Amino acid sequence: MEEFANGYAGRILTVDLSTGSVQETPTESYSPLFLGGRGIAAKIYWDQVPPDISPFDPENRLIFITGPVTATTGFCGSRWQVCGKSPLHDTFSYANLGGNWGAQLKRAGYDGLVVSGQAEGPVYLWITRDGVEIRRADHLSGQGAITCRETLKGELGKTVNVVAIGPAGENRVAFANLIADKNASGSGGLAAVMGAKNLKAIAVKGDRKVVPADAKRLLALKERSLAIMSGLDEEFVSGVIPFRDSNTLEKTSRDVCYSCAGHKCIRRNYRMDSGQKGKFMCASSYFYMVWANIHYGESTDVPFLAAQLCDDYGLDTHVMEPLLLWIVLCRDAGILTEEETGLPLSKLGSMEFIDALVKKISYREGIGDILAQGTQKAAKTLGREAQNLTGDFINRHDHRPFYGPRAYLTTGLFHAMEPRLAIQQLHEVVTVVMRWSLNEIHKPEKPGVTTPILRAIAERFWGSELAADFSTWEGKALAAAKIQDRQHAKESLILCDFNWPIMYSEATADHVGDPTLESQICSAVTGTEVDEEGLYRIGARVFNLQRAILIREGWQGRAGDALDEYEFSSPASQMEALGNPEALIPGKDGQTISRQGLVVDRKQFEEMKDEFYSLRGWDMKTGLQKKTTLEALDLADVAGTMEAEGFLA
Ligand code: SF4
Structure with a gap:
């Protein structure tokens, strides 16, 4: 099997969806200074994205990027990132995903993929060792992200990995998520940018091997890491999350991302009585649990089904969770009514309610069009009283202010x-x-x-x-x-x-x-x-x-x-x-x-x-960087631009 040495595939692929042009850039142009992942993505973004464009401008970039550890074995090296200008944060943002997709991209021959422009109609990318094809995706348009992923796997082969968007991304919902294999999800609204580019999905098939420069040393490091992690397990984390009752945990089993055997985390698979399975971790496990338990008076599969629904439509459960609480407060204050919203607000906690809410937001129907902006902007649209009800449980990024x-x-x-x-x-x-x-x-x-x-x-x-x-x-x-x-x-x-x-x-x-x-x-x-x-x-x-x-x-x-x-x-x-x-x-x-x-x-x-x-060597009064600080970090080109544009102290 053909191999890539030293952690890198060696190339970054760029696809312009407006023109259909494809380019390749040597990863080495970036890796000595920026290593990979967020570092390389930030540099590409700095070089290519004009600072004053809207997130939905074709000039915005979506940067899918791996790091040198991605696709190596035994170090939780499945991770990959997506970066770009976010409609939720109105600036550069990032999402970090697990699963298999990033490893497959590298095994196909690319350390990263940069997408610019906007296709005329719905398309998907098909990436293999032979390069990339831009293919029509009319038949995928409107499908849920999970449905789309499975459709493409049916067409291209079971071993293909897919990242896709659902209706929320297609309709530019500000908190739309990307969903990849193993339901790895990428937040920050970057799926809406994918939707704006008319890019429904990216399928990859990798068949090469990534080998480290020093396999013997890496194996010894793996053994050392596992040895000092021994005795620590995911029960610690599960035990401190108050919403996970033991009945629910019994329906779960461990699930791992690409080559992550032996390490410990809270990633789990949930299995319903019907046999349906899916990811169960973090917000996806609890975002609807309290409401469903109150509504049904017992533990049910509804929280899992609600999470699957959000994943398929492509909505971020981290945003949905405080949004639900705010909707309840607005309902109780008479700001949101069943008549005006068309939502069964009295049935919050039921499957009927979450189904109606997810669809209204994803298709931007009525109140859904307001909520699709995210909670803070929706509250602003509804007025001062609604804004006051965001209380202290939603931060400026539309999340719970965890660990503040x-x-x-x-x-x-x-x-x-x-x-x-x-x-x-x-x-x-x-x-x-x-x-x-x-x-x-x-x-x-x-x-x-x-x-x-x-x-x-x-x-x-x-x-x-x-x-x-x-x-x-x-x-x-x-x-x-x-x-x-x-x-x-x-x-x-x-x-x-x-x-x-x-x-x-x-x-x-x-x-x-x-x-x-x-x-x-x-x-x-x-x-x-x-x-x-x-x-x-x-x-x-x-x-x-x-x-x-x-x-x-x-x-x-x-x-x-x-x-x-x-x-x-x-x-x-x-x-x-x-x-x-x-x-x-x-x-x-x-x-x-x-x-x-x-x-x-x-x-x-x-x-x-x-x-x-x-400590940072920045200006204390303004919080702006100094030229000497940036130059000392080998960022002289960045310092030059910042100085010319008046952004340095
Ligand atoms: S299985 Fe867990 S520890 Fe391993 S990469 Fe996935 S989320 Fe991380």
Whole structure:
């Protein structure tokens, strides 16, 4: 079998749907500085997307990208990303998916695919080792994303992998999702961009093998990773998600993405009594569960069916979940009525209700056309009273404000600075602190993350022990910068968030994980030696490039680095600290403190920003980057454009 060495297929494919032209660019034009994944996607976006266009302009790009680890075995290397200007976030955004599609793209011979332009009618792309064909998709038009995927697999072969959009994407719903094999979903509204390009699906067939530069070293690293992960399992995560009852969990079984055997995560398959199966993880598992349980008075398959319906129509369940709560509040306030909306609002929780809602949004019928903008914009359309009802449970990105700074302080910068919910960055703080809080709450016989262990983890991963003392804002800006650098490097490699970084271990002497593993894996795969600091430097470069893109597209520097107002005024709720009802966190000198009922101190948050800008080498007053900072990160071309356009301090 033909092989690709050193982690890369070597080519990035570009397809212009307006002209039908196809080009190939050597991946090497980007990989030395930007590695892969988010890094390469951000550079392509910077080079090609004019800053002032609308997300639906043919000039917008959809960048489907893998990383050097994608399609290697044993490291959760299934991940791939889609980037572009999002109609939900009105700026550059990104989605991270698992499953098989990314690995197949690389095995077909491409590290990435860049789609520009707009086809005259519905088309799909068919990518194989022989190149790409643009094919008519009239027969797929209007199909659900899952239905379309299965139709294409029926036509092209079972081993083909497909990413597709449903009616929501075709009709440019702002929170439309892409759906790929294993129901891997990509959020951020990028399916609406696919719809605007008249691109219904992309089918890929890969038949080549991706081999690392140093297979022996990589195998040893796999064994080391598995050894220090041993004893950790997905039950920890399942146990802290309050909506997963044991009856439901009994109907699930583990499911894994491409070549991910041996690693642990919450990706599961749900099996209905009828035998129907599908993905069951994160928001798809719980977004309708509470409402359905109330409506039916017992646990049923309806939450699963509702999630499948959203996947097929292509709606983001992370957006649907708070949207439902807001609809209930609007119903109770008399703002939304059954007569005016045509929705069976009194039957919320039933299959009948979710079916009607999903279809109205996806086809943009009546009230659905308003809701299709996303909750915040829909509330604005309906008026002040409806806006007030978004309360403190929907953030400016239309998601729940998970893991916010009212409980975790450090995460304030992630919520303030990313164009979407920065789940990978948030997870780095909360997964380990949650392990600590479970220890505090349940006092198990076999202690997990104790306060001394958490402090040791904080020192090694976040720059100081103070980062694990949530009674003070000290050490949090440095921790945030370190997390951003690590996570942007991880998103460029790309390694799955469920297992990386390995921060806590039951197998090491001090119970601290190993932050050097990612750089060692990168070195073994690519054959280019990079150490831990070198990898973080790539992460810092990618983070700064993304910052430059956002600033150029209108992000207001320091003023733009803002939190939703309720973070300063509405006390921390149980929801914010999932699975940690009293918001228990570690304080000073081994004390346990509760952040329940507290808000973010505005002055201290602004002081954290001062410290952060200073650490980044940015201008403290404006939050804008400096020429010298960008040049030091090998971004002189970016600095030149930013300077010419007046976006530097
Ligand atoms: S850890 Fe889970 S979600 Fe991540 S790549 Fe592996 S199977 Fe997929």
